[in-house]
Amino acid sequence: MASQDITTPRTGSRRQFIQQSGAAAAGLAFPLVGGAQPKAVKIGILHPVTGALAFSGQQCREGALMAIEDINKTGIKSLGGAKLDVMLGDAQSAPQAGAAEIEKMNEAGCSAVVGAFASAICLATTQAAAKHGLPHVVDVGVADQIVSRGLKNTFRFGPGYATCAQIAVNNLHVLNTVAGKPAKSVMIIHEESLFGTGTANLLSKELPGYGFEVKEVIKHANPTRDFNNIVLRMKSVNPDIVIPANYFNEYALLVRTMQQQKVVPKAIYSVLGGAASSYKFLKEFPDAANGIIDCNHWFNPKDKRAQDLRKRIEAKGLFFTYEVFMTYTAVRLLADAIERARSADRAAINAALENSSFSDHFMPYGPTKFVNGQNQGAQPLMTQVIKGEIRVIVPRDFREADPIFPLRA
8 A cells, every 4th residue: 555655745845844834833933922921920818808807808908909900000010011910818807717818828829918907817817828938918917916926928017006006195195285184094995806905905004104094994895786885884984085996897886885875085085996097987977986086007198199099999989998008008018029029939029028118108107117027117197087087187297187185175
């Protein structure tokens, strides 16, 4: 039987066939190489978007997604315009669930993680991430234990509660002294987790040194749906100043219950108050919010970029809360580190974060400098609800209005 040479075309020479095939292959290959997209950098965004902390977690996630949208307009330039590819996680308002999500993000090949809002969750997620050398940028969690364990993968952009408590007490002393020292006693109401308990302990230790009597410290569960008994106790104790340290839902309900029971101290002076510096609380309960002072995360009110982001958020029908802008800037910090690392490698990103001087932000911090994972320039601002708006009252560099203290003579 005659055989057929299948390596030789039926027409033309073998040399022509090879030349034509090579030209065709080249014609296909070059456009693919020339138009190839750089490999995306996968990052995890982890927040409690369900459970008791769902509102705050959803706000954090929105801030993260807006930052990623802005970053991906140009991509990571040092990586050829590589985009950030986001993996979303839900910590379900529980530390164990947050740690489990970190394991999923590690297995999925995430280069870094941003989150996870609540202190107790951040304590668990940073520890879980440390096992894998996974860079973890903390957006909000204020407990100082988060950055005091020597974890080389953990970086907190904002201030911790020791800094916030000290600044709050110093400023309360100044306000009270200038006013003639009308306030002498304090009652602290705090939520029971790491954030509220830690903040309350710090305040209880600091306040007596400034001449304030801490009459009572009361903790409550998360969630709490009835503050009547606590406010009745407040009536009995009759403190000059009430200091709440709790999350949004409980804060709002506590202050509303005080209003309903006509409990009006000389000041409601919040330290990291979950609703005090919140446009949502201000809109929904303007009378209850009036005059409240808060020492909390806040943006530079004189920076146009912050006001522009607020407009974008409000155009979506959302509120420009601290969760939004804290997570937004935390993602920008991470992107800056990836840019300087010129790599999606975890060790390179950790090194870039450790040496960060990130200053392209609208927070009142100045250039970033991490020492043991804590941004040294991070500071809270003092705000007060005055004439239906949240205004910065301290420090003077960012002041929008003079403080009103005491609120009740």
